[in-house]
Amino acid sequence: MEQLITPYGGELVNLLVSSTRALELKRDAFHLPSLDLNWRQQCDLELLLNGGYAPLTGYLGQADYLSVLHSMRLADGRAWALPVVLQIHETLARSLKLGEPLALRDPEGFMLAVVMVNEIWQADIELEAEQLGRAADAPPKWYVGGAVEGLSLPLRHDFMALRLTPAELRAGFTRLGWRNVIAYPARTQLQRAQYEFILRAAVQNEANLLIHPMAGGDPVESADYFALVRSYQAVIGRFPSATSQLALSPVYVRDGGVRDTLARAIIQRNYGCSHLIVGGEHDAHGQHRRGTDIVQHEDYQRVADHITEIGVGLIPFPRMVYVEERAQFMPLEELPKGARALTLTGAEIQRRLQAGVNIPDWYTFPEVLAEMRRSYPPRDRQGFTVFFTGLSGAGKSTIARALGTRLMEMGGRSVTLLDGDIVRRHLSAELGFSREHRNINVLRIGYVASEITKNRGIAICAPIAPYRNTRRDVRAMIEPLGGFLEVFVATPIETCELRDRKGLYAKARAGLIKEFTGVSDPYEVPERPELSIDTTDLSVDEAVQRILLKLEHEGYLR
Ligand SMILES: Nc1ncnc2c1ncn2[C@@H]1O[C@H](COP(=O)(O)OS(=O)(=O)O)[C@@H](OP(=O)(O)O)[C@H]1O
Ligand SMILES: Nc1ncnc2c1ncn2[C@@H]1O[C@H](COP(=O)(O)OP(=O)(O)O)[C@@H](O)[C@H]1O
Numbered sequence: 001m002e003q004l005i006t007p008y009g010g011e012l013v014n015l016l017v018s019s020t021r022a023l024e025l026k027r028d029a030f031h032l033p034s035l036d037l038n039w040r041q042q043c044d045l046e047l048l049l050n051g052g053y054a055p056l057t058g059y060l061g062q063a064d065y066l067s068v069l070h071s072m073r074l075a076d077g078r079a080w081a082l083p084v085v086l087q088i089h090e091t092l093a094r095s096l097k098l099g100e101p102l103a104l105r106d107p108e109g110f111m112l113a114v115v116m117v118n119e120i121w122q123a124d125i126e127l128e129a130e131q132l133g134r135a136a137d138a139p140p141k142w143y144v145g146g147a148v149e150g151l152s153l154p155l156r157h158d159f160m161a162l163r164l165t166p167a168e169l170r171a172g173f174t175r176l177g178w179r180n181v182i183a184y185p186a187r188t189q190l191q192r193a194q195y196e197f198i199l200r201a202a203v204q205n206e207a208n209l210l211i212h213p214m215a216g217g218d219p220v221e222s223a224d225y226f227a228l229v230r231s232y233q234a235v236i237g238r239f240p241s242a243t244s245q246l247a248l249s250p251v252y253v254r255d256g257g258v259r260d261t262l263a264r265a266i267i268q269r270n271y272g273c274s275h276l277i278v279g280g281e282h283d284a285h286g287q288h289r290r291g292t293d294i295v296q297h298e299d300y301q302r303v304a305d306h307i308t309e310i311g312v313g314l315i316p317f318p319r320m321v322y323v324e325e326r327a328q329f330m331p332l333e334e335l336p337k338g339a340r341a342l343t344l345t346g347a348e349i350q351r352r353l354q355a356g357v358n359i360p361d362w363y364t365f366p367e368v369l370a371e372m373r374r375s376y377p378p379r380d381r382q383g384f385t386v387f388f389t390g391l392s393g394a395g396k397s398t399i400a401r402a403l404g405t406r407l408m409e410m411g412g413r414s415v416t417l418l419d420g421d422i423v424r425r426h427l428s429a430e431l432g433f434s435r436e437h438r439n440i441n442v443l444r445i446g447y448v449a450s451e452i453t454k455n456r457g458i459a460i461c462a463p464i465a466p467y468r469n470t471r472r473d474v475r476a477m478i479e480p481l482g483g484f485l486e487v488f489v490a491t492p493i494e495t496c497e498l499r500d501r502k503g504l505y506a507k508a509r510a511g512l513i514k515e516f517t518g519v520s521d522p523y524e525v526p527e528r529p530e531l532s533i534d535t536t537d538l539s540v541d542e543a544v545q546r547i548l549l550k551l552e553h554e555g556y557l558r
Contacts, residue, residue, distance in 0.1 A: 069132070
C-alpha cells in the first residue's frame with residue numbers, strides 16, 4: 001500500500017530532550033554563556049527542533065555552509081538550499097570555547113535549547129552577497145555550528161491549537177489514511193482565485209490539502225497577522241473537511257526565490273506533504289506572483305536535479321482570471337476565445353478597502369472580506385496623529401487643545417493630547433533641552449502617538465520638535481500604522497517674542513536660559529509639512545478649520 005511521503009533524509013528528527021536531561025541542562029545553564037534569539041532565529045530553531053529541517057540535527061558547520069552556498073548541497077552531497085547557521089556577535093564569538101555548550105534563549109530569557117559549539121567561523125560576506133543577494137558591504141559576521149539539544153519549542157501564545165509539528169500532522173494524516181498531500185504555504189488572504197485553484201490541484205492530483213499559512217513572525221508586530229489567521233479559520237470550512245487540514249507553520253517569510261522554494265519543499269516534505277503550490281500570493285505591487293513564471297525561470301532549470309531529489313512535486317500557481325459568463329475562475333491560458341476575463345490587483349483591493357468602496361463578490365468570500373475590512377478599515381476608522389511643531393509661543397498648544405475639543409465633539413475615536421508641557425511633566429521630567437534630550441523627548445512622544453494611532457485613536461502632539469531628523473523618525477514610526485499630519489505652526493519669532501507669555505524669550509535674550517529655541521538653539525524649518533500655519537493673521541478657529549478640512553480631504557474624517 002502507498003504510504004505518506006517519508007521525511008527528507010529518511011527519519012523524522014526530534015531534538016527535544018527528555019525531562020531529566022532538560023533539568024540537567026537547565027541546572028548547568030546557570031554557568032553557560034547564552035544568546036538571546038530574535039524571531040527569525042527562533043523560527044530556524046523551531047524547525048530544527050521539530051524536524052522541519054530534517055535531516056539536520058544542529059546548525060551547519062563551515063564546510064556545509066560553504067557547500068550550500070556554492071552548490072545548494074550539504075557537504076555530503078544532499079540537496080539543501082539555505083544555510084541554517086547561528087549568527088552570534090563578535091564579543092561572544094571571541095569568548096566562546098570549542099566543545100562547550102551555548103544556551104539559546106528567547107527574548108524574555110526563557111531557555112529553549114543548547115548548542116554544542118563545534119565550530120566558530122566568520123561569514124563569507126562576498127559569497128553571501130553573490131549567492132543570497134545580501135549586502136556586499138555588510139559588517140563582519142560570526143557563526144557557530146554544532147548539534148542542538150532542545151528543551152522547549154519557542155513559546156507562542158497565538159492560535160496554539162493550530163501549531164502542529166511535523167510529527168503531529170503526520171500522525172493525523174496517517175490515521176486518516178492520507179497519502180498525497182498538497183501544501184499551500186499561504187502568506188496572504190485566501191481569495192476565491194486561490195481557493196478554486198487549490199481545490200482543482202487537489203482533484204487533479206488525487207491529493208489532500210494542508211493549508212499552511214506561514215506564521216513565523218512576531219505576531220504582536222503585525223496587526224494583519226491575526227486577521228489573516230482568523231480569515232483562514234473562517235474560510236477553511238469551505239474546503240471538504242474530510243480532506244483538508246489547517247495548521248500554522250513556523251516558517252519565516254523570505255524572498256520567494258529559488259533557494260526559498262527549495263527550502264519550503266524540504267520543510268513541507270518533512271511535514272508530510274508530497275506536493276507544494278508555488279506562487280499565488282500577492283507581491284509587493286499587488287500582482288499575483290505567478291508560480292508558472294517562477295518555475296519556468298532559468299534559475300529553476302539549473303536546480304532540476306535538486307527538485308527531483310527533494311521529491312516534492314511543485315505545482316505552479318497560474319494566472320487565474322474570473323470568467324463572468326461561467327461564474328468561475330480559470331487559468332488565463334484556458335480562457336475560451338472571446339470570453340471576458342475579470343481580475344483585480346491586490347493594490348486595487350487595498351485602495352478600495354481604504355476608501356471603503358465595494359469589493360465584488362466574485363473576488364472574495366464574505367467571511368474573508370469581513371476580516372480584511374477589520375484589518376484595513378477605511379481611513380475614517382483608522383487612527384491618526386496630528387503632529388504640531390514650531391517655536392515656543394507659536395500657538396501649538398492653543399491650537400492643539402482647540403482641535404482636540406472639536407474632534408472630541410465629533411466623537412467616534414478617542415483623542416489624546418500630548419502637549420509639550422504635559423509630556424515634560426509626566427514622561428520626560430528628567431530631561432533638559434540639550435540636542436540629545438530633546439531627541440529623546442520627541443521620540444517618546446512619537447512612540448506614544450504611534451501606539452495610539454495603531455489602536456485607531458487620535459493623537460495630537462505639540463512639542464517644539466526643532467530637529468528635522470527626529471521629526472522624520474517620528475513620521476516613519478507612525479505612517480505605517482495610520483495617518484500622519486505634520487502641522488508647522490510657522491508663526492515668526494518676532495510674533496512669538498512679542499507674546500512671550502511665560503517671559504522666557506526675555507530671559508533667553510538676557511542669557512538666563514541657555515539653548516533656547518530660536519534664540520540660542522536652532523529650529524530647523526520643516527521642508528514638507530502637510531500644513532503650514534502662521535497664527536499672526538489667523539485666528540485659532542481658522543487654524544483648526546484648516547486642519548479639519550485637510551483631515552477630511554485625506555479621508556480621515558467623514
Ligand atoms: N531652552 C529651551 N528651549 C525651548 N523651550 C524651553 C527651553 N527651556 C524651557 N522651555 C520650555 O519648554 C517647552 C518646550 O518643550 P518641548 O518638550 O516642546 O521641547 S522639545 O520639543 O523637546 O525641543 C517650551 O514650552 P512651549 O512654550 O509650550 O513650547 C518652553 O516653555
Ligand atoms: N491665532 C492664534 N493661534 C494660537 N495662539 C494665539 C493666536 N493668537 C494669539 N495667540 C496666543 O499665543 C500664545 C501661544 O502659546 P501656546 O499655544 O502655548 O504656544 P506654544 O505651545 O507653541 O508654545 C497663547 O497665549 C495664545 O493665546
